[in-house]
Structure formats: C-alpha cells, structure tokens
Amino acid sequence: MSKALAFINDKRVRDWFYQAAVLIGLVGLLVYFIRNASENMVKAGIASGFDFLWRTSGIDVPFVLTSYTQSDNILALFWAGVANTLFVTAVSLVLATLLGFAIGIARLSSIWLVSALAGAYVEFVRNIPLLFFVLFWYFGVIAALPSPRDSISVFGVAFINNRGLTIPLPDAPANFHWAFGAILVAFVAQWLFARWAKRRKEATGQDAPLLVVSLILLVLVPVLALSWASLATRWDIPVLRGFNYRGGFVVIPEFVALLAALVTYTAGFIAEIVRGGIQSVPHGQIEASAALGLRPAQTLRLVTIPQALRVMTPPMTNQYLNVLKNSSFGAAIAYPDVVSLFMGSALNNTGQAIEIIAMTLAVYLVIGLAVSAFMNWYNAKIALVTR
Amino acid sequence: MKTIYLAGAILAGSASMALAQQLAPSPTLDAVKARGHIECGVHLGLPGFSFANDKGEWTGLDVDYCKALAAAVLGDATKVKFTPTSVQQRWPILQSGQVDLLSRNSTITFSRNATLGLNFQGINFYEGQTFIVRKKANAKTAADLDGASICVAAGSTEEKNAADWFRERNLKVTITNFQKNDDAITAYDSGRCDAYTAGVGALAGQRAKLKVPDEHVILTQPISNDPQGPVTRWGDERWQLIVRWVLNGTIAAEMLGVTSKNVDEMKANSKNTEVRRLLGAEGGFGAMMGLPDDWMYKVIKQVGNYGESYERTVGMGSALKLERGQNQLWTKGGLLFTPPFQ
C-alpha cells in the first residue's frame, strides 16, 4: 500500500502521467476534429485530396516572376504566388531597414526639428492599422498618377502611369548573363582581396590599397559590364499603342503600393528598434571614442552600430517575420501573392479549402523558419565578433 | 370505450406515419421551421440583385427569391435573414451549412456542380458577361479592348471567361483580380483599369457606384452566357425540390397571368386547372413537399410573380432599367421556361 502511495507521489511518475494525459487529450481532440471534418466533407460532397493541383488553372496573372502562364496547372499558379510573396517581402525588407535606420538615427539627432519629425512619424505610423496604409497608397497615391496617354516619361524608355512602371527588357539576355557573371567574379575577388589585406596587415602592419581596389572591383567593373551589356543588346522599348504601353516589363501598381505600405509602416517599428539599440550603448563608450579622436560619423559606424546591432537583432528578426506575414495584405489590393492567388482564385475554382489553406500556411511557416534560422546565424556571428 | 380510443389512436398514428413515410426526411426544412426563418446567402451589395440600404433592409431580384421561399415555407415573406457573402466565402458558407441556400447571382457551371458539392436549382437570371469602359476610350465591342487592362473579381467565372476569350482571339489584355467586386470597381473608377468586367445586369447595378456614371458605357455584346440561380448543397432532396419549384412557381404564375393583384380572384374563380393546382385550390401539391397547399398563393400574394419582381428590382420600374431580353418568357421570345405544374 505504502509502496503504491510512494509510487503515486513520486515526482517522476506524476510528471510522466501529466504529460501523457496532456498528449492523449490533444491527440484525441485532433482526431475528433479530423473525423468530424472528413464526415462533414463526405456528407457535403466536397472533393478532397491534392489531385486538383494538376488541373489547368485558367487564371491570368498580371505579374509573374516564374514561367507561369494561364494554361499551366494550379501547382504552377501556387509557385507563382509564392514567388510574388517572396519578391515583395525581400524588397520591402531591404528598403524598410534602410528607411528605419535613417528615421531611428534622425530621432536621436541633435537638431530638434529633425528628431521631432522623426518622432512624429513613428508615433503616427505605429498607431494606425497597416490596412489603411495599403489602401492609402493604392487608392490614394498610385491612383493619382496620370493615365497611360499622359505618362511620365523617364528618358523616353521607361514610363510611369497608373498602370504601373513600364521598363524596357533586353531582347536577348545572353549579354547580361556574361555581365552578371563578371560582376560576381569581381565581388568574390574583392572579398578575397579584403581578407588577404586584413591578414597581411595583422601579420606585417602594412596597408594594402584597399580603397582603390574596392572601387575598381565594386564600382567600375559592374558599371563597365552593365553598360557593355546594355549597349550590345537590342532593347524591347515600350511603345504606347491603343490602351497601354506594349513591350517591356510592367511593375504593377499593386506591387508598388504594397511595397510602399510595407516599407513606410515597418520603418516606424524598425526606427524604434534602432533608437533603442543605439541608446543601449553606454554613453561612456561614445565619450571614450571621442577622446580617442574619432569623428562622430566614425563613432557611429565603428563603435555604436556594431554594439547596437547585437541588441537589435532579435527584435529585428520579429519585424522581418512580420513583413513576410504582412505581405499577405496584398490580397486587399489585388497584388497576386500566394494568399490572393491560391487562397483566393484557386480556392474558389476548386473549393478545396482545407488542402489550400494548409499549403498556404505551410509556405509562411517554412519561409519564416528559414528567416529565423538565418537571423539566428547572423546573431551568433555578430555576437562572436564582439567577443 | 378505452379500447376504441386506443384503436383510434393507433389507427391515426399509423396513418400519419404512413403519410410521413412518403415524404423523405428534410433536415434543412425541419431546421428552417424550428428556427422560424430562412438563412439566405446573398451578394455583399449589388444594386438590383441584393442590396441593403442604410437601414439594413434588403431589396433585389435575388433577395426577392429568398422572400418568396420564406413565404412558401413559413407563410411569411419577411421570415428570411440575409448573410452577405464575398466571392471567396460563398461556397464554404453554403457547404458548411451556415445558410440554407445561396441566391447570389452565381453562374451555374459544370465544375462547380461536379466538384463543390453544389446543386443549381434553376435559372432566375440569364446573365451575359460584358465590359464597362470609359466613353472616351471609344470601344464598341470586346474585341476593341486589345491591350487594355481589365479589373475583375477573383474567383468569379468572369475571371476565367475573360482570360479565355481574349486568349482564343490572340488579344493581349492584363487582368487584375480583386478579392471583392467593390474593390475591382473602385480600382476601375480610379483609372487603374480600362475596363471592368461583370454581367450585364450586375454592371447596370454597379454603374451607380461610379463617380460620374455618365462617362462610362456598357458594351452591349456579351462574350458569354452565364445563367444564374439559387444554389443548394448536395443531399436533402426534398429541400432541393422546394427550392426548385418555388422558382418554377413564380415563373409559372407569370405564364398563367397570376399576379399579386389578381391572385385572390384567380384562386377563387379560375377555371384553369394549372392555376388551381399552383394556388392550392386543388391537387394538394404543397402537401407532396411537406408544405401547406397554399404555398404558391402566399408567394404570389406577398412577393408577386417573376415578372413583377423583375420589373420592380432590375426592370423598368427600377433604377437599372434593364430590358427583359433573354429573361422574358419563352412564349414572348425569351428563354424563361418552367416545366408544367401537373
């Protein structure tokens, strides 16, 4: 008897019991829901399974980065949506980070009006739902652009109007492949040279002409390569014919509006993170670097930001993931992202809600995990640098 | 004495059971009766078809059908509640049983019928897809829209129709798909698109949402044929039967000249057997579906026949001013048809 009691009172046994109970309860609930769902679906005559992915989609997508066309299957439509989601997320991330840094640093400016304006911007942006930004940029700003007939012309080759930004496309991309190859080689060479220069300096104390080599490799080579490719290629320059410009590549206004909304909104949050990060660096450090004779810009670049980055990385990771998730707001203005194309058009044509929602959620989870993993790696890396 | 009562009770009981056995069970009908109203899924807001004014009162051709169904099933046309649904939500809402039917200008198509677990119960509007364009664009037919960008609601038949139609003719258009009709038309109005595509009837209603309706013109030649009507789930055949024959009844009433004004007189005096069956004066047709025999009488009395409803909501008596066209009775050159009440 007392043995049994001791057994019941044993912490390990109890812990095991609790965990088993929770697990069984959860699995039971899950099974119950799945059984209900399958019963309900059979009763309602809704098709199930993933066969629908190989049906012809028939949906015309105005902005495709993959090779998708209307006569491809629904799986191809899915990938086209995923590519669009990734594209707008990636561009937004870069621009929002730049704008956020600028505003965050402006907030700490010694010029009162600059910091006050930055502060007002942050307070304004953070307290309004993102959906307003999306609608504002789309229906307010982009729609105010001129019609194709009265387009704003950029050197007669690119055109801005309320149908988007039409840019010329090269007829044959071969030259550009060579150019990008050359640029890549130059970048790798620069990286190797910088590493060699650093090692040599640590070993011998001698300076290498890093600046000159960098300028040649990072600026001159790309400029030369791209101008050669541009001049050597025939361009498909957009021409106004009938309703719109024909030819070239069209960056649709939905993309621009969503991008602008994501950037302006997220920058408000990043600015706060940047400010917090910079303020977390002890003031003594800045005084010390001033005493060492560093100029304020140098202090910012060499002392403050490297340390602030450490504090900033985790909240920045969250913001980056938010941008990914928030890119789904594109559905509100017809940006053809995965939510709009797959959970909108494809779901309507096939009616297979469960499969389609599961696939869409999986996209976000997988990309989110990848971003988290990268940011964790980056975090570990900069943590190491500071020793 | 007691035994006689008992025997009587058993007899009556078995008789009613025998009667009840002839009727297939109808969970939807039972639920409607228990609830006291019909749950009807309608369009978010399409003047002429289903539109709620600022007091929340619904009007329109699709709304009228639901009112007619309520009159037939519950005897009172006001006992219906409307759930506005977007293009995306409409099928799941019906499939999951949140509404008893959809009356939501949705086009009948093969794949919807075959894969979505939906049945279409007849046609209450022959719609044809066309375009609204700016007058100054000078387009006369859809073929003039080469190179245009076109706004459309995502997941609608129009989205695919338009893509197919232009591709078959080797015309290049850009189709931008919005999640809601209203977003698409706002985008068109703001200059994002050269044309907005939807059915002729839908366009006539939505035109009023444009800033300056007179600057736009609806192309007259439709590029497709989009019959629309009430939609139910698979299963519950008796409910499907009721939904189908209430629609047929309103068309038959127009054929037979029964209107909300003369329905009392017709019921009392008409010699026409089909009229008498329709209005429940003979034949016991209502009971065959588990409804009162005067089901269609109540429909006509409270809502009117198809023609009355049409004129009031989308026809000459409305702001839309649509001709009857294909939606005229087949005897008068249209396509509207009903099997006989026999």
Place this chain on the structure above:
Amino acid sequence: MSATATSQSWRERLFGTPVTTVVTLILALIIAWVAIPIIRWALIDATWRGTTREDCAPGGACWVFIRARFGQFMYGLYPQGERWRADLAGILFALGGAALVFAPQRHKLKLALAALVVLPPLGVWLLAGGFGLRPVETREWGGLMLTVFISIYASLIAIPLGILLALGRQSQLRVIRLVSVLFIEFWRGVPIIAVIFLASLLLPLIMPSGIGVDRLARAVIGLGFCIAAYMAEAVRGGLQALPSGQREAATALGLTYWKATWFIILPQALRISLPAITNEFIALVKNTTLVLVVSILDLLGIAQASLADPNWVGMSMEAYVFSGGIYWLICFALSRWSKSLETKRAR
C-alpha cells in the same frame, strides 16, 4: 523670466548653430508645403453642415457624409432603439478597466477575477439580448462597437491562454514545453489574414454537424488564438526577468507549483510584462481590421461599405481619415499608457 528662458531654449533648439538653422528652415518649408493643402482640405475648405452630397463644396472635405453616417460608423446596423445597450456595455467595461487600474494593490487580484467572471457574460447579454432584452443578431453589429468588442473578447481568450502557454514554455515537463512551443510558433508564423479565413472556413467543418459557431465568434476565436501566441511571448519576457530564486524560495517554503505560480510568480511577472502585453493589445486592435476579409463590418469595414452607397459616391478620403483617426486615437492612448507604465517601472 521663465518665458524668456523657454523662448531662449526654443531659439537654441531651432536655430542653435548655422547647420541647425539651415536644416530647420528647409524642413519647415517642406512641412508647410505638405501641411497647408491638407489643412485647407480638412478644415478651411471643408463643409460641415448639410444633409446630402450636393451640400458639399468641391475641393474640401465633406464631413456631412460622416455626420449622416455617424450612427453606422459607431454601431453598424445595430437597431437604433437598442443602441443604449452598446453604450451601457461600453461604460461598464470602461468602469471595470478603470477599477482595475486604480484599485489598491491588495484588492487587485480579487477585482480582476470578479471583473473577469461578471463582465464578459454581461456584455454579451447586453449586446446580443435575450432574457428580457430584444435579441440582436451579430450580423447587425458593426462599426466602432464591433472593433472594441472583438478587441476585448479576443484578448479575453488570448491573455489567459497566453499566460498558460508562457508557463508551458518554461515548464520542466518536456511534452508540455514542446506542445507550447509548437502552438506558439505555429500561430506566430502564419499571417493573421489567413488565420481569420481559416477560422471562418474550418471551424464549421471540424465541429460535429448540427453545431454551428457564430460567424463573429469564429473571427474572435481565430484572432484570440493567434494573439495568445504573441501574448505568451510577452509574458515569457516577464517570467524570464524574474530571478529564479523566487520560484526556488517558494518551493522551499513548501508551495506547490500552481500555488507558487499563482501567488509568487505571476503577480510579479505580469507586472513586468504589462507594457509588452499592452503593446500586443494595440497590435490586436489594429489587426481587428482584418475581419473585413470575412465580411464582418468593423469600423474600417463599415467605412468601406459606406463608400458603395450611390448617394455618397467619392467619399473615400473622408471615410478613411475619420476611421483612421479613431484607430489612431485608441492606439496612441494605449501606447502612451504602456510607455508610462514602463517608465514607472524603470524608476
């Protein structure tokens, strides 16, 4: 004396050095260039009185539209004669909230529990009716009232669930930790737009047939689960900030896990994480706008719906400015409050 001091410090701030002066002047020009047309549109050229669109002067804002639609912006299609119920519910919740904030420390827990038990059912009863009140269906709810309703009720799901999840994530028990982490990371990883859509489609499917879940309840549940994951992370911050000695001391005193959590850990952890929780609440208020994807007409939804009225075509700016302003006021007030909590704690 002090007036000259402030004017001097202002001069210092704006025109202290040549660089400052130049930057200030350039920025002031830009501000004027942007702000003057906006002010002209919103105030000077605007029309305030009238009844129809024709009363409005072109070029300025037509606030007549907001006046005509004010009731709808606040209550949606809630029956006119019953709107006092929404007001009353709002007042009750405001009083409850105020009591919670200003009550003396030792009564706080009891008060919180009492409010948690009494207020939510009372609010639902007032709004939905029944038991003596005229029933009002959720499809008639809308506007600001609905925004507030969704925010409060979703957080009623999110906060308790979030606390449990945060505790689960810190738990010694491996399975519970794993389940909590999976739950949190799943909901934090997916877009809320998809979650609301998922809830509205999936909930009816996974329930046994015959059991319906109200449309609005579905949106609230979906949002509640999603925000719970974010709340959990906010609470975790508070839990991690507590020295581990606290729990060890409580255990040494012979308190069970739950007693130690309830009396020692949570009161301290929640106080620390209150600003973070408030920030998540602000995010929730902003995210309520997404219910519009399932045709539930919250403040933004009703603003959009009102644009489709043929009698009031072209009022989008007015509708968005007005509704956006309300969101801003609510969120700004909350964020100020959360900031003041933070500074109070830091002192």
